[in-house]
Amino acid sequence: MSKKEGDEIIRWIESQPELDYIRLAANNTLCDYRLDENELSERIIVNSREDLSLGKETIFQKFINVFWVPGRNLRGNQVASKELDNSLTTTSKVMSVSTIWDFVCTWPIFTYVLGKLSWASGPAGFVLGFIILWASNITGENSTNRTGNNAGKAKASLIAFLILSLAKTAVSGVGIDMVISKGRIIEEFAESKILEKSKDEQDNLDLAFSGEVRDTPQTQEYINFQSQCKELNRQMGTIDQSKGRQRKLYREIKAQAYDGENAPCKKAAELGALVSANKGKQQNLIDKKRNFAQKQLDDRAKLTSISYLAKYYKEIYFTYFYGSPSPNGVVIEENTGQIIDTRPIDWNDDRKGDAVEASMDQFFEKLKNGELASLGFSIFAFIISIILTSTAAILLYNTGKNREVKASFTAALGPKSNAEMSTYRDDLDED
Numbered sequence: 538m539s540k541k542e543g544d545e546i547i548r549w550i551e552s553q554p555e556l557d558y559i560r561l562a563a564n565n566t567l568c569d570y571r572l573d574e575n576e577l578s579e580r581i582i583v584n585s586r587e588d589l590s591l592g593k594e595t596i597f598q599k600f601i602n603v604f605w606v607p608g609r610n611l612r613g614n615q616v617a618s619k620e621l622d623n624s625l626t627t628t629s630k631v632m633s634v635s636t637i638w639d640f641v642c643t644w645p646i647f648t649y650v651l652g653k654l655s656w657a658s659g660p661a662g663f664v665l666g667f668i669i670l671w672a673s674n675i676t677g678e679n680s681t682n683r684t685g686n687n688a689g690k691a692k693a694s695l696i697a698f699l700i701l702s703l704a705k706t707a708v709s710g711v712g713i714d715m716v717i718s719k720g721r722i723i724e725e726f727a728e729s730k731i732l733e734k735s736k737d738e739q740d741n742l743d744l745a746f747s748g749e750v751r752d753t754p755q756t757q758e759y760i761n762f763q764s765q766c767k768e769l770n771r772q773m774g775t776i777d778q779s780k781g782r783q784r785k786l787y788r789e790i791k792a793q794a795y796d797g798e799n800a801p802c803k804k805a806a807e808l809g810a811l812v813s814a815n816k817g818k819q820q821n822l823i824d825k826k827r828n829f830a831q832k833q834l835d836d837r838a839k840l841t842s843i844s845y846l847a848k849y850y851k852e853i854y855f856t857y858f859y860g861s862p863s864p865n866g867v868v869i870e871e872n873t874g875q876i877i878d879t880r881p882i883d884w885n886d887d888r889k890g891d892a893v894e895a896s897m898d899q900f901f902e903k904l905k906n907g908e909l910a911s912l913g914f915s916i917f918a919f920i921i922s923i924i925l926t927s928t929a930a931i932l933l934y935n936t937g938k939n940r941e942v943k944a945s946f947t948a949a950l951g952p953k954s955n956a957e958m959s960t961y962r963d964d965l966d967e968d
Contacts, residue, residue: 603667605633606674611681611936613946621941628932632677635702635925640670642709642918645716652889673701677929683937684946691937698933702926710912710919711900715892717914723858723882726895727842730853742830758808765801769794843882857888 602610608626647662654661680695715722731738769790776787794802836845844862847854860880884892900915909916936942 603671603674604637605630606678610678611933612942613682613684615945615947618941621945624939625936625942628929628936631925631932632674632929635922635929636670636673636677638918638925639673639702639705639709639922640666642712642922643669643705645712646708646893649715649884649889649893652884652886652892655886658886658889669701669705673698673705676701677933680933681937681942682946684943687946695930695933695937699926699930702929706919706922706926708897709922710904710915711893711896713918714900714912714915715896718912721911722892722896722899723884724842725899726857726891727846727854729895730850730857731842731846734850738833742834744826758804762801762805762808766794766805769801857885857891858882859885 606629608622608624608629611625611629612621644662644666647665648658649662651658651661651665676694676698680691680698683691773787773790773794776783776790792800794800797803833849836848840848841862843854843858847858847862860882862882900912903909903912904916912919
């Protein structure tokens with residue numbers, strides 16, 4: 538084989554990144570170069586090696602490559618160069634960072650959605666997020682092959698990548714918000730539940746503060762007997778008891794007023810005691826209601842919304858949460874006075890779907906109202922996700938239009954490569 542042909546085959550090997558293992562083996566091989574030998578086979582002695590499969594990937598490397606996609610995955614195997622692979626590595630890194638960022642941001646959402654799995658929700662959320670990340674990267678890899686009949690498939694893959702990425706981007710800020718602002722989300726959720734009860738609560742407060750002592754069923758009867766008693770006492774007051782006949786009349790009227798089961802003055806005294814006792818009970822009840830209403834108003838101004846919900850709407854509170862709202866806040870107690878739960882507050886496993894819904898509502902409501910400062914790092918995560926997704930999509934689109942990438946997928950270059958290798962083998966056989 539001539540020097541020119543040898544140089545050509547060497548250049549071809551150097552242009553094939555998948556043949557890195559040959560160059561790596563050559564660089565690492567110890568040789569004995571003997572100038573005094575005339576035969577080439579004797580002049581260069583290469584130490585034997587048993588394993589040339591240096592490019593073989595381990596299972597761990599394959600797993601890592603799902604997250605951190607190699608640049609070579611964005612091209613074909615017909616022809617390539619170091620320069621092309623370096624360019625593709627930039628695109629693959631942006632794509633990988635984008636999908637990894639979205640994976641991190643959405644993992645809390647998947648974990649909460651699978652909350653019914655209890656302790657297994659975290660690993661299950663990781664697996665679900667990993668599958669979506671893998672699907673995103675696969676569609677990204679397939680979007681660069683625009684040769685021949687693959688153009689439609691590449692376009693569909695790019696659209697799929699964009700849809701998956703945008704779906705994750707839309708909730709990326711929500712996922713971060715659920716981690717760093719869980720307390721705020723719970724507080725605003727509790728406030729919404731209190732507002733749902735606000736009308737009934739206000740009606741009860743108004744009724745408590747406007748309460749008055751009302752007549753009892755015996756009140757009218759008491760007034761009638763009292764009126765009769767007063768009339769009889771008036772009549773007795775007009776009688777001159779110095780006269781014998783008048784004294785007899787006085788005794789008769791007095792007996793009519795006080796003697797007998799239904800004597801007016803006697804009944805008025807009995808009913809008066811009942812009416813007074815009943816009104817006293819009413820007044821005590823009114824006072825209690827007013828005191829409770831005043832305490833409730835004071836607590837509404839003083840307590841956090843979640844503590845207020847725990848104190849006055851326990852049924853709603855325990856439907857969504859467990860634990861105590863705050864170690865130093867409201868003590869959640871039963872009627873017995875015993876503490877129910879001293880754990881820190883968190884969502885019940887079967888209500889973590891409500892946590893995701895509340896987080897989304899609050900995040901996009903604040904976004905719509907321009908309350909960006911209250912979102913803190915969450916809005917930063919959301920914006921970063923948008924930038925990474927759009928950049929990755931643009932780079933993948935441009936990569937698919939690159940002539941070198943198209944050439945790497947073109948099967949027509951295969952015969953030329955095979956012919957070069959065949960010529961090289963023939964020269965070796967002749968030598």
